[in-house]
Amino acid sequence: MSDAHHHHDHDHDHGGHHPEPPSEVEARALALESLLIDKGLITSDEVDRIISAYEHDIGPMIGARVVAHAWADPEYKARLLSDGPAALKELAIDYPASTRLVVVENEPGVHNAIVCTLCSCYPWAVLGLPPTWYKSAPYRSRMVSEPRSVLAEFGLSLTDGVAVNVWDSSSDVRYMVLPERPAGTEEWSEEQLASIVTRDCMIGVAKPRVPAESTTR
């Protein structure tokens, strides 16, 4: 994106394209950004990147908050597993009435993952918009028939004896994975716990990881 240029001779004879003048508030937003760029405080690229990061990540933060709370509170976890939407409501998260949310729990012997082989149903109310790979033909066709090789492509290898349980969302039910809480997080706050729960963990193609350099706080 280029910086604003000051055009004194704005040519209006370019085949009839006349932009609408910005509204007052829009003009102020434009003015603010362009002044800050002129003053060297920001670049428009930086603004672009922030917007795209938040658009990308904000959806899964809802799910991450739910997972962290379930880890911290076993009774909440039980309620979450038995009635997803009601448990979300406890956290002031509105879940649409038209679909159901069923949360499936990973355990030491069972690893869950979700897919929609028939189209691309996805628990967007807790995870935001689905990534392109989730909607792709390879994922949809292979996740039910060869989940371990798909998981390996995501860098996830499972120990022998762990069962993989793939949930194919063929109805109005939407599934979300409750990952296992990693060791070494016993003293963590819910905010810290939520920070390691990624979208991919709640789809089931990754596991939450404790960063190597983290210390107990």
Added chain:
Amino acid sequence: MSIDRSVANLVGDAALPRKNGELVFQAPWEGRAFGLAVVLSDKGEYEWDEFRKNLVGKIAGGPEKTYYERWLSALENLLLEHGVVTEEELSKRAAEYAALERDPVF
């Protein structure tokens, strides 16, 4: 690029407008205003909490009608207070955009 949870988890009346978990902007300038406020905080122009307090104040009372109008106003006030921009240059620049004398950045 990681995101700041204190930004993403603004609560109550200050909560970012979302639909189905996604951020909602009614127009591109709202997204820009959002991005500007976050970038400047990341770069240390102000503490995020200072911006948040300004935003809450705008929500509590003021002429602005929509969430992002209040957001932009809160940001302007903060930057004016900190002397990052002046009202004069802001008004002048805005008038240029309104008169189509400048091409929009976005």
Added chain:
Amino acid sequence: MGGMHGFGPVVTERDEPVFHARWEGVVRAIMQRTNGRYYNLDEFRFAIERMPPDDYLRAGYYERWLHAVETLLVEKSVITREELAQGRMESATPRALAPRASPPDIQPRFRPGDRVATRNIHPKHHTRMPRYARGKHGVIRRVYGPFPLPDTSAGGQATDWETCYAVEFESRELWGAGADKNDRVCVDLWESYLEPEEKR
């Protein structure tokens, strides 16, 4: 698509934008506004399924959405093909669909733990039983619903409400001895897709 062959590795794009181009966002917005008003979700899915196979495989995700929305709005007389081609309205907007009535109380036929067999049906009409699950044996894990049966709902007819179940299949049952013996696939299936398994 489950279990079909010939698709390679899953390609992931780091930091992908939510929409790759603005028109995708527009298509999504149109779908969200018209879904539930002029057509229902089952009809939408069926419209995509009805695409000629070559078009379906070649089309990107949001191209399929656009195709479905265009097809349905024309079929429902919301717009005409001529209006679509010219980009101009010529007639008044029709009324929206009446909202669905609430589901009746239905006694589920099966309970968690019941062993069932899926019917081996290959209908031309829209259905939500994946091919790989047809003619297989599984176990009821969860009971849902009642949900509208998509097979009749996709044709825009009156709603058939049925209990829906999460049915668990051993992967070896679905894919043969090559599958891991511990793995399972759970699929949501409507009651009319299922029969009680004969006692062995």
